[in-house]
Amino acid sequence: MTLRSIAMLAALSLVSGCTAETKSAQTEILPVRQLYASGDCGRADPEPAAKWITQSEQWEAIHQRLTRQILPQPSPPAVDFEKSGVLLVEAGQRPTAGYRLALTQSTVERTDSTARITLDWKTPPADAMTAQVLTSPCVMIELPKARYSSIQVLDLQGNVRLEISL
Numbered sequence: 001m002t003l004r005s006i007a008m009l010a011a012l013s014l015v016s017g018c019t020a021e022t023k024s025a026q027t028e029i030l031p032v033r034q035l036y037a038s039g040d041c042g043r044a045d046p047e048p049a050a051k052w053i054t055q056s057e058q059w060e061a062i063h064q065r066l067t068r069q070i071l072p073q074p075s076p077p078a079v080d081f082e083k084s085g086v087l088l089v090e091a092g093q094r095p096t097a098g099y100r101l102a103l104t105q106s107t108v109e110r111t112d113s114t115a116r117i118t119l120d121w122k123t124p125p126a127d128a129m130t131a132q133v134l135t136s137p138c139v140m141i142e143l144p145k146a147r148y149s150s151i152q153v154l155d156l157q158g159n160v161r162l163e164i165s166l
Contacts, residue, residue: 026111026112027109027110027111028109028110028111028146028147029107029108029109029110030107030108030109030110030115030143030144030146031106031107031108031144032103032105032106032107032108032117032141032142032143033106033141033142034103034139034140034141034142035076035077035079035086035140035141035142036063036066036067036077036138036139036140037100037101037102037103037137037138037139037140038066038067038137038138039097039099039100039135039136039137040069040135040136040137041066041090041136041137041138042065042066042136043090043091043092043093043136043138044093044136045092045093046092046093046094047092048089048090048091048092048161048162049089049090049092049162050087050088050089050090050151050153050162050164051087051088051164052085052086052087052151052164052166053085053086053087053088053140054081054085055081056079056081059076059079059081059086060076062088062140063076063140064076066138066140077142079142083144083145084142084143084144084145085142085143085145085166086140086141086142086143087117087140087141087142087143087151087153088138088139088140089101089119089138089139089140089141089153089162090136090137090138091121091136091137091138092136093134093135093136094134094135094136094137095132095134096124096130096131096132096133096135097124097130097131097133097135098122098123098124098128098130099122099123099124099135099137100120100122100137101119101120101121101122101137101138101139102119102120102122102139103117103119103120103139103141104118104119104120104156105118108143110146110147110148113147113148113149113150114148114149114150114151114152115143115146115148115150115151115152116151116152116154117141117143117151117152117153117154118154118155118156118158119139119153119154119155119156119161120155120156121155121156121161122137148166149165149166150163150164150165150166151163151164151166
């Protein structure tokens with residue numbers, strides 16, 4: 001065997017060894033359900049925020065706060081907190097109409113320990129004529145409890161808008 005052949009065999013074994021060591025990320029698709037969305041959720045802070053809700057008392061209090069201007073006030077949708085949690089995403093206070101958050105898919109992707117959910121962060125076009133009114137869009141989404149320790153909220157372009165640890 002020539003020195004060149006030995007060098008090629010050594011290189012091939014190194015490459016195949018590296019390939020065998022590489023682990024593929026475990027991806028799981030989970031169902032989600034939009035529970036509530038509004039253009040006026042009362043958030044005074046201009047920064048976006050997310051909250052993971054895991055208890056029915058907490059869920060009922062937040063739902064009541066967000067729907068307080070609706071008469072008659074609706075009951076919160078039923079959530080089995082043994083199996084699910086609720087993700088509240090707030091866009092923050094905005095200076096005009098035309099902003100909103102919308103769930104775009106009925107699933108969320110979990111890779112390793114992170115769930116990724118995509119929302120449409122609607123903003124009015126720069127040249128749009130909009131009402132000068134304070135708005136604060138929000139959306140509440142039911143997600144199954146699964147093997148993830150963080151949730152990333154992405155926009156339609158794939159940019160991470162928010163990330164929370166659970």
